[in-house]
Amino acid sequence: MVLKKGLGLIISIVGIAGMALSYEEVAQVLNLTLPKMLSANVLFYSSIVLVILGILLLLNRGGGGNKLKEVPIYHGKDVVGYRRQ
Numbered sequence: 624m625v626l627k628k629g630l631g632l633i634i635s636i637v638g639i640a641g642m643a644l645s646y647e648e649v650a651q652v653l654n655l656t657l658p659k660m661l662s663a664n665v666l667f668y669s670s671i672v673l674v675i676l677g678i679l680l681l682l683n684r685g686g687g688g689n690k691l692k693e694v695p696i697y698h699g700k701d702v703v704g705y706r707r708q
Contacts (some may be wrong), residue, residue, distance in 0.1 A: 629678025636675030641666055 643649050645667035650657065657666065691707040 627680050627683060631677045631683075633677070634680065635674050638670045638675075638677055641670030641673065645670065655670030 643645040644653075644655065644657070645663045647663065659662065693707055695702045696704040696706055
């Protein structure tokens with residue numbers, strides 16, 4: 624789970640950086656030129672997808688695979704406790 628959150632954080636940061644680089648003013652200040660195949664619009668929209676993917680990984684709580692299941696312990700018809708499996 625920690626790996627997913629770390630990966631989600633990195634993907635979100637890369638997406639935010641890509642969104643910033645899609646603006647000409649930021650690219651000029653950093654003296655970066657975009658490749659001709661990668662227009663500002665393509666970079667912007669792909670960065671939005673990366674940010675959304677990163678947020679989904681950050682918020683993903685995982686399945687129920689790691690949870691311990693509690694089952695009741697019966698004494699006759701009465702439940703006297705719970706046991707974890």
